[in-house]
Amino acid sequence: MSLKDRLTENIKTAMKAKDKIRLETIRSIKKAVMEKEISLRPEGQDTLTEAQELDILAQQAKQRRDSIEQYSNAGRDDLADREAQELVIIEEYLPQQLSEEELSQLIDEIITKVGAKLPKNMGKVMGMAMKQLKGKADGKQVQAMVKAKLGNG
Known part of the structure; x- marks a missing residue:
């Protein structure tokens, strides 16, 4: 199953479960994937390669890590906690992290x-x-x- 298909299925599951953070996070990943696909169409590429999908996921995770650090430094633990929850969801789509x-x-x-x-x-x-x-x-x-x-x- 492609990443896009997985995201679509997980959006449905999150909607049924009324899991707002999971739903918003998965939607943001899907949006990034679709934007990348659209940007590559003029070059004749209709779908993303696995490496391109991995790049998007890694970029999304990096953004969350950076935000967590900035919010923590600013004393905004509420926002840092939300970013941490989103990071956990994004990491579900990434390969297993090395010890x-x-x-x-x-x-x-x-x-x-x-x-x-x-x-x-x-x-x-x-x-x-x-x-x-x-x-x-x-x-x-x-x-x-x-x-x-x-x-x-």
């Missing part, structure tokens, strides 16, 4: 493959890491881990 140990191990492998030893090699490592870990780990978490590993090298 801290799995992420650390993969970053070590990438650092070895790239031959990075100094903090100035961070760009090479991040480029490969973000391609390989797309949708499986938060970019800020990856960046912090790469920085810690190269900073101590």
